Amino acid sequence: xxxxxxxxxxxxxxxxxxxxxxxxxxxxxxxxxxxxxxxxxxxxxxxxxxxxxxxxxxxxxxxxxxxxxxxxxxxxxxxxxxxxxxxxxxxxxxxxxxxxxxxxxxxxxxxxxxxxxxxxxxxxxxxxxxxxxxxxxxxxxxxxxxxxxxxxxxxxxxxxxxxxxxxxxxxxxxxxxxxxxxxxxxxxxxxxxxxxxxxxxxxxxxxxxxxxxxxxxxxxxxxxxxxxxxxxxxxxxxxxxxxxxxxxxxxxxxxxxxxxxxxxxxxxxxxxxxxxxxxxxxxxxxxxxxxxxxxxxxxxxxxxxxxxxxxxxxxxxxxxxxxxxxxxxxxxxxxxxxxxxxxxxxxxxxxxxxxxxxxxxxxxxxxxxxxxxxxxxxxxxxxxxxxxxxxxxxxxxxxxxxxxxxxxxxxxxxxxxxxxxxxxxxxxxxxxxxxxxxxxxxxxxxxxxxxxxxxxxxxxxxxxxxxxxxxxxxxxxxxxxxxxxxxxxxxxxxxxxxxxxxxxxxxxxxxxxxxxxxxxxxxxxxxxxxxxxxxxxxxxxxxxxxxxxxxxxxxxxxxxxxxxxxxxxxxxxxxxxxxxxxxxxxxxxxxxxxxxxxxxxxxxxxxxxxxxxxxxxxxxxxxxxxxxxxxxxxxxxxxxxxxxxxxxxxxxxxxxxxxxxxxxxxxxxxxxxxxxxxxxxxxxxxxxxxxxxxxxxxxxxxxxxxxxxxxxxxxxxxxxxxxxxxxxxxxxxxxxxxxxxxxxxxxxxxxxxxxxxxxxxxxxxxx
Amino acid sequence: xxxxxxxxxxxxxxxxxxxxxxxxxxxxxxxxxxxxxxxxxxxxxxxxxxxxxxxxxxxxxxxxxxxxxxxxxxxxxxxxxxxxxxxxxxxxxxxxxxxxxxxxxxxxxxxxxxxxxxxxxxxxxxxxxxxxxxxxxxxxxxxxxxxxxxxxxxx
Numbered sequence: 001x002x003x004x005x006x007x008x009x010x011x012x013x014x015x016x017x018x019x020x021x022x023x024x025x026x027x028x029x030x031x032x033x034x035x036x037x038x039x040x041x042x043x044x045x046x047x048x049x050x051x052x053x054x055x056x057x058x059x060x061x062x063x064x065x066x067x068x069x070x071x072x073x074x075x076x077x078x079x080x081x082x083x084x085x086x087x088x089x090x091x092x093x094x095x096x097x098x099x100x101x102x103x104x105x106x107x108x109x110x111x112x113x114x115x116x117x118x119x120x121x122x123x124x125x126x127x128x129x130x131x132x133x134x135x136x137x138x139x140x141x142x143x144x145x146x147x148x149x150x151x152x153x154x155x156x157x158x159x160x161x162x163x164x165x166x167x168x169x170x171x172x173x174x175x176x177x178x179x180x181x182x183x184x185x186x187x188x189x190x191x192x193x194x195x196x197x198x199x200x201x202x203x204x205x206x207x208x209x210x211x212x213x214x215x216x217x218x219x220x221x222x223x224x225x226x227x228x229x230x231x232x233x234x235x236x237x238x239x240x241x242x243x244x245x246x247x248x249x250x251x252x253x254x255x256x257x258x259x260x261x262x263x264x265x266x267x268x269x270x271x272x273x274x275x276x277x278x279x280x281x282x283x284x285x286x287x288x289x290x291x292x293x294x295x296x297x298x299x300x301x302x303x304x305x306x307x308x309x310x311x312x313x314x315x316x317x318x319x320x321x322x323x324x325x326x327x328x329x330x331x332x333x334x335x336x337x338x339x340x341x342x343x344x345x346x347x348x349x350x351x352x353x354x355x356x357x358x359x360x361x362x363x364x365x366x367x368x369x370x371x372x373x374x375x376x377x378x379x380x381x382x383x384x385x386x387x388x389x390x391x392x393x394x395x396x397x398x399x400x401x402x403x404x405x406x407x408x409x410x411x412x413x414x415x416x417x418x419x420x421x422x423x424x425x426x427x428x429x430x431x432x433x434x435x436x437x438x439x440x441x442x443x444x445x446x447x448x449x450x451x452x453x454x455x456x457x458x459x460x461x462x463x464x465x466x467x468x469x470x471x472x473x474x475x476x477x478x479x480x481x482x483x484x485x486x487x488x489x490x491x492x493x494x495x496x497x498x499x500x501x502x503x504x505x506x507x508x509x510x511x512x513x514x515x516x517x518x519x520x521x522x523x524x525x526x527x528x529x530x531x532x533x534x535x536x537x538x539x540x541x542x543x544x545x546x547x548x549x550x551x552x553x554x555x556x557x558x559x560x561x562x563x564x565x566x567x568x569x570x571x572x573x574x575x576x577x578x579x580x581x582x583x584x585x586x587x588x589x590x591x592x593x594x595x596x597x598x599x600x601x602x603x604x605x606x607x608x609x610x611x612x613x614x615x616x617x618x619x620x621x622x623x624x625x626x627x628x629x630x631x632x633x634x635x636x637x638x639x640x641x642x643x644x645x646x647x648x649x650x651x652x653x654x655x656x657x658x659x660x661x662x663x664x665x666x667x668x669x670x671x672x673x674x675x676x677x678x679x680x681x682x683x684x685x686x687x688x689x690x691x692x693x694x695x696x697x698x699x700x701x702x703x704x705x706x707x708x709x710x711x712x713x714x715x716x717x718x719x720x721x722x723x724x725x726x727x728x729x730x731x732x733x734x735x736x737x738x739x740x741x742x743x744x745x746x747x748x749x750x751x752x753x754x755x756x757x758x759x760x761x762x763x764x765x766x767x
Numbered sequence: 768x769x770x771x772x773x774x775x776x777x778x779x780x781x782x783x784x785x786x787x788x789x790x791x792x793x794x795x796x797x798x799x800x801x802x803x804x805x806x807x808x809x810x811x812x813x814x815x816x817x818x819x820x821x822x823x824x825x826x827x828x829x830x831x832x833x834x835x836x837x838x839x840x841x842x843x844x845x846x847x848x849x850x851x852x853x854x855x856x857x858x859x860x861x862x863x864x865x866x867x868x869x870x871x872x873x874x875x876x877x878x879x880x881x882x883x884x885x886x887x888x889x890x891x892x893x894x895x896x897x898x899x900x901x902x903x904x905x906x907x908x909x910x911x912x913x914x915x916x917x918x919x920x921x922x
Contacts, residue, residue, distance in 0.1 A: 013855045013856065014855065017855040017860055018847070021838075021851040021867075022842065023797065023799070023838035024798070025797035027800075027864065201864075201898055202808060202862070202864040202898055203800070203862070250862070250863060252862045252864030252865075253862040283804055284802070284803040284807075500861040500863065500899050502861065659857075659858035660858060662858070663899070663900055663903075663904055666900060667898070670900070671901075693805050693807060695807045699898060700901075700902075701892075701893050702895070702897075703889045708903060710903075
């Protein structure tokens with residue numbers, strides 16, 4: 001498909017690349033201002049307690065301390081830190097500082113001082129008395145009869161059933177699942193329980209605040225959602241939104257955790273109160289304990305099929321641990337079903353029941369994959385089990401049941417994000433080819449079920465299939481502004497938020513394509529609420545599809561303005577003109593340069609600014625698809641697992657920039673492999689994290705990664721910008737089910753609790 | 768104390784407890800990043816007299832009278848070092864936060880080994896954690912840089 005385009009489909013260098021590789025001070029933490037204050041935070045040592053008294057006088061008296069914030073002198077407004085659109089689907093169960101603390105590390109006080117060291121010393125002078133309460137450290141404890149109530153505050157709103165620690169509930173039902181399973185020729189049941197894990201962006205959260213010359217509050221911050229930050233901070237701090245400007249510079253990775261509004265309120269309030277600039281950056285330990293996590297889930301799946309291997313019933317039941325606050329609980333757990341069940345659209349009976357449960361552990365949040373990661377694990381293991389029971393090859397069973405182009409699933413309409421969804425028919429779907437290409441490449445037909453042995457090592461292969469979405473349909477809105485400069489270059493202003501994904505580059509390529517110029521002719525400025533048009537931000541795999549569509553619309557409008565000026569200059573009809581190579585060319589070969597057109601429009605006759613702002617909201621959310629394959633070798637004496645080969649074939653529609661697209665898939669797979677094999681936040685019996693550093697919470701290093709190949713499978717999504725769909729999230733969902741199925745193929749054991757460590761594999765082999 | 772950073776002589780006062788990372792950022796070398804405070808992630812990697820260290824757990828006073836190379840000393844925006852150019856061409860940069868440290872490790876490797884194997888490259892990058900790329904393209908970038916440097920050296 002790429003050959004229909006000139007700039008799109010090329011692996012252009014990143015537009016921000018030179019600044020990044022030369023170490024320019026382009027991150028929020030690189031900004032230091034004269035007279036800047038530094039903040040330090042006192043976190044709760046208790047998982048569940050009331051603050052009975054707090055005294056800050058000694059801290060405030062310390063030389064260099066400007067301000068100490070506690071629940072006594074900060075706004076009491078309830079809100080959610082989730083960083084979502086308006087109205088927010090997460091409960092308003094948090095406040096800046098709460099007299100009740102609900103997890104170890106929960107905010108107690110913040111000191112602002114002339115140096116970080118002084119701020120930290122001030123924390124030691126704050127006297128706090130707690131009334132400890134019984135901590136609730138698991139889903140089962142939270143649901144037990146008489147369990148302590150975590151959110152007993154009267155002013156919270158949006159909680160489903162606070163008395164029983166239930167943050168949210170979502171259900172969808174099509175047909176009669178129980179009867180269908182009862183009558184099925186074959187049925188299986190599997191429960192998988194995913195663990196607490198962290199995003200670990202290499203850059204921890206960091207925000208700088210200062211007042212501009214007119215006394216407006218500027219937040220220069222590592223966020224995925226600048227416009228949501230402005231709206232939410234205005235609400236929490238009771239400052240008019242017009243008094244706030246949010247700028248996102250380069251940010252050092254997000255993966256969802258920088259959707260949360262975690263520290264902007266603190267720097268904002270300190271600067272607003274003191275008039276002084278200030279900075280707060282999480283330490284790595286704070287990033288682990290105070291930021292957000294993947295919601296752990298216990299998900300049970302029951303499947304029923306007829307004797308030909310046609311699914312007749314799919315039943316999914318999810319219990320989600322949302323931790324101390326309900327950020328994203330409803331929407332993440334919804335996606336455990338909504339981003340997995342439509343893939344098996346042939347089943348006439350489908351049921352999804354889910355609950356988000358409060359505990360006194362760290363808070364769940366948006367994390368790449370967003371519930372699909374947790375839901376797809378038991379579903380794809382269940383499909384493998386069903387294939388075995390029916391005596392049908394696991395690929396063949398999937399081929400008989402997966403969704404195809406031109407088909408729909410009732411789940412699209414029945415299950416959205418915490419509410420009804422949007423009906424949609426699949427346009428592009430390369431899943432069949434993804435399965436074929438991946439199977440060929442891994443050698444499925446001769447490796448599956450053979451248990452090839454080398455000494456103590458036994459080999460197995462496994463696979464799984466996946467879908468995600470491209471933005472939240474009928475909700476996510478993005479806008480783009482393009483204006484032409486007098487040298488024929490263009491400013492592209494987008495609210496879209498490049499968090500390292502390369503979206504600035506991808507959006508510039510789309511604009512360049514429409515305008516017939518090179519990417520060097522497009523000057524991108526993104527994510528500044530004073531300057532760029534609105535965009536919901538970077539989440540839900542939305543930027544290429546939603547923001548990209550806005551860019552294409554704006555560019556198309558600008559193109560028609562250019563053509564009309566050129567038509568007057570060339571004295572010909574506008575419909576006979578084409579753009580290319582920085583010129584407008586008439587059919588007879590005469591042409592004018594874009595620079596001449598720009599000069600005429602700005603200085604010549606009938607002057608006007610060539611430019612346009614356009615918006616886009618998706619009616620649908622076309623899923624990318626992925627087929628994932630792994631060959632593993634397991635040492636039967638020690639349980640050690642080696643990934644011998646990993647292949648993922650991905651259908652993301654047109655890859656606007658193939659290298660960046662591959663990089664998204666590779667990075668997501670690596671993160672997923674870490675989650676499948678090594679990553680887990682562990683807690684002691686008091687709810688304290690036992691491994692809050694990168695020495696003990698291991699993420700994959702270069703030497704941990706197996707040989708890995710990503711294959712982009714070409715399709716064209718008609719509703720997408722230049723045929724594109726999303727790619728950023730889908731890969732992270734694949735490793736857990738793929739490796740679980742490969743482990744079973746090797747040693748005949750179904751593992752239920754990632755991470756699949758050597759110890760767990762060894763224990764499972766002992767029976 | 769005196770030290771030379773990227774060929775520029777500095778005469779600075781340091782606290783005994785100051786880290787080299789803090790010192791370098793204080794004098795304006797913001798390309799040296801802090802990802803963990805703990806020597807675990809490698810975002811703060813620099814070369815001290817040609818040896819790669821994590822500057823976040825390296826005492827600043829111990830760097831007296833040494834020659835330090837940071838990412839700012841590799842090349843300029845106008846004239847990128849082949850390693851920097853290769854990271855861009857290979858797509859080895861995503862968010863770019865770990866990239867300075869990773870390129871420093873690559874520079875150290877390519878100073879020792881002209882034609883490194885992928886295993887040698889992975890070993891050299893082992894101390895530089897990256898959450899964005901999965902390491903496929905950074906490894907490719909180092910391979911490309913090595914080839915270009917060999918070509919340049921060969922004339």
